[in-house]
Amino acid sequence: MEGFFEVVFDGRIVPGRDLAEVKANVANLFKAKPEAIERLFSGQPVTIKKDLDYPAALRYIAALKEAGALARFKQQEGGPSVARKASDSWSLAPVGTDLLGLRPAPPVPPPIDLSALSLAPVGADMAEHQDVVPVPVGDISSITLAEVGADIGTPRELIPLPEPDLSDLSVAEVGATLGAQRAVEPVKIGDISGITIAEVGAVLDTSEKKAPPPPPKTDHLKLG
Structure with a gap:
């Protein structure tokens, strides 16, 4: 494409990137002061x-990304500008410059002395060798292996139980009472012709109640 172009930035950043980190990267890229970077990210x-x-x-767009x-860039109207702006003094960092140099360096592990270590031969036993003491076993010459599926335990003779005699039993009819019926004797009640029912709310206890005791005399008591 022919003509002249200008690079425009309106504060947008790559999704997922941290804003503070992007500001630091842009400041490092253009060697700009913090106040100038804040104006760039004003929106x-x-x-x-x-x-x-x-x-x-295109190189500016790629470096900023x-x-x-x-x-973004757009085609510049007219020819090259006569007046130089403050941004014209900015320059791109050299190729290969670490734009993320403001990040803290990862911790360096302390050196470990491995001079006393050596590699064992292939197939060597890494564990410490220990002598296995054989366990003494008694005489097992009389013991043999049983056949597959054989009963290991001693077979016991099963005593058959006698079958009960059920010839005198029969099935009762549906709904029949299976228990033996017993005659229920009626309870004998004496003469209650002289008993009447009291009216609702009547006092059933007619015994004479004693009058409550008189209150104790306190006229001889005085407050100190």
């Missing part, structure tokens, strides 16, 4: 570089 379109040819504009910032 308003800012022209980062003008008077670029097409390949140079590597740092985590999403910039």
